[in-house]
């Protein structure tokens with residue numbers, strides 16, 4: 001039986017929204033291909049009735065594997081076994097970092113084709129065809145597979161729909177992990193660096209990137225956010241550099257937001273950032289590089305030096321509000 | 324300890340990248356350069372060597388690519404690698420990411436490194452995947468996007484950002500680690516190093532030399548096929564204030580009225 005297996009990422013007893021979206025996408029695809037969608041959860045010690053809730057999103061079956069969570073290679077072992085034992089030939093991931101790692105390792109293991117950053121998938125003549133933007137989203141390619149397929153979605157490409165099916169049938173699978181799969185050991189997971197800031201509820205976000213030049217220059221964003229009544233967000237580059245808290249990070253391994261106004265200062269607009277903010281109502285970007293990718297998806301682009309523009313913009317907005 | 328660093332030749336950042344509609348492959352005709360993300364992997368190897376916590380006996384740069392990819396190796400050597408290996412073979416052309424990872428794993432097997440380092444992504448392929456593919460073939464533990472790397476004995480302590488925040492992971496060598504671009508600030512090669520790089524050993528190998536199964540590589544051995552090529556959906560292009568620096572006050576006034584019109588102030 002042809003079928004699609006979806007990896008479900010979870011932490012602290014909660015399933016990841018993008019994994020739920022992937023289940024719904026898989027159910028749709030499986031319907032077109034004439035098979036079933038199933039889900040797999042590795043580790044996390046879930047109760048069967050919680051796992052069965054994945055059925056609502058479209059997983060007819062839920063494979064439960066006990067083992068290390070938060071690492072890729074044990075999940076590769078588990079998925080390879082489940083796919084082989086049950087004759088499944090497509091694996092689907094909702095995106096993120098672990099999805100990339102597991103998907104790539106799985107493709108190597110089961111000798112499948114692998115496509116990442118998928119924004120859509122369809123059945124064409126009984127075979128799966130995946131849509132993938134390439135070269136900084138300047139082109140979209142349709143990818144086909146000979147044999148098995150591993151499809152790793154772009155973050156937020158698949159919407160969860162919990163009205164697809166009934167409770168999933170939970171099946172416990174014992175997996176014997178490879179020696180090398182156990183040679184990475186998670187010491188701490190999901191550490192929040194920096195203070196806990198709330199950017200998800202803000203209508204206005206002023207986001208700062210590496211173009212700010214140094215940590216202290218986040219003050220420029222904070223002042224502008226203060227004047228407009230918004231909050232401050234950041235890119236991974238500046239979070240990794242320790243300039244701003246992780247809780248304020250937008251993108252693939254950060255938050256997804258859709259404020260009324262998103263103003264980017266000194267941000268290049270990398271895909272991994274874009275996936276977390278492209279649904280914003282109004283996107284304004286200030287960047288000194290006229291070729292910065294962010295101008296491709298901003299509603300108002302300003303080519304210039306943020307250090308000169310932002311302070312004056314803050315003053316002008318304060319003056320306007322005071323008037 | 325022996326470190327192998329995977330490096331790739333990619334179109335230079337200044338070249339506008341396009342896909343050839345005939346071959347459906349990347350047009351590689353323009354200026355080329357070492358993948359900028361790989362310079363962080365070389366730098367990470369150098370810092371392990373210079374850090375002194377472990378003894379690094381050798382750093383080998385490894386690439387798979389056409390004849391021209393030698394220049395990426397030379398650049399890698401100027402940045403600190405001791406020697407380099409080029410896997411080049413017409414039969415490898417058109418390999419997808421899984422086939423590329425398999426071929427690279429075969430070359431690496433012939434080198435038996437204790438640590439394989441690579442970049443977070445290739446600037447042209449943007450697959451973020453070669454590390455995990457290589458690791459599965461080599462049966463080694465693996466992590467990607469590592470932004471802090473410490474070695475002690477045969478253990479690496481790695482930090483990286485995943486979906487829920489920062490993870491700290493201990494990995495036992497031999498291992499395959501791809502590093503994020505925040506891990507370090509790559510050095511510039513000295514003039515002496517640039518001059519000397521061409522004199523360091525560069526070994527060229529064919530697919531047969533390293534026991535690659537020809538049926539698993541190249542366009543015919545790849546399990547993915549590019550079926551079609553389309554432009555992205557047309558989006559109404561936004562407004563642009565070019566050269567704002569020439570008239571800051573004017574630009575600011577325009578931004579304010581733009582925001583005001585949309586009731587954002």
Ligand SMILES: Cc1cc2nc3c(=O)[nH]c(=O)nc-3n(C[C@H](O)[C@H](O)[C@H](O)COP(=O)(O)OP(=O)(O)OC[C@H]3O[C@@H](n4cnc5c(N)ncnc54)[C@H](O)[C@@H]3O)c2cc1C
Pocket residue numbers: 096097208209210211212234235236237238249250251252253254255265266267268269270271272273276286287288289292304305306307443444451468
């Ligand atoms: C698996 C993975 C996950 C990732 N997850 C995320 C994520 O969740 N979120 C995220 O943001 N990124 C993420 N990234 C990283 C992403 O690819 C980019 O590296 C990052 O978004 C770049 O941040 P930046 O725009 O601040 O820096 P840069 O790309 O360095 O851009 C800085 C910009 O500032 C401009 N600039 C410089 N000086 C000035 C000035 N004086 N005035 C105006 N403009 C100026 C420059 O022209 C440049 O365009 C991820 C990457 C990977 C591989």
Ligand SMILES: Nc1ncnc2c1ncn2[C@@H]1O[C@H](COP(=O)(O)O)[C@@H](O)[C@H]1O
Pocket residue numbers: 329330331358360361364385386387388420423427440441442443444445446448449450451452453454
């Ligand atoms: N042909 C190649 N030769 C050597 N290394 C490569 C090759 N392709 C990719 N890599 C390595 O794999 C990393 C990730 O590439 P990718 O998975 O294509 O985004 C790059 O930063 C390189 O270190």
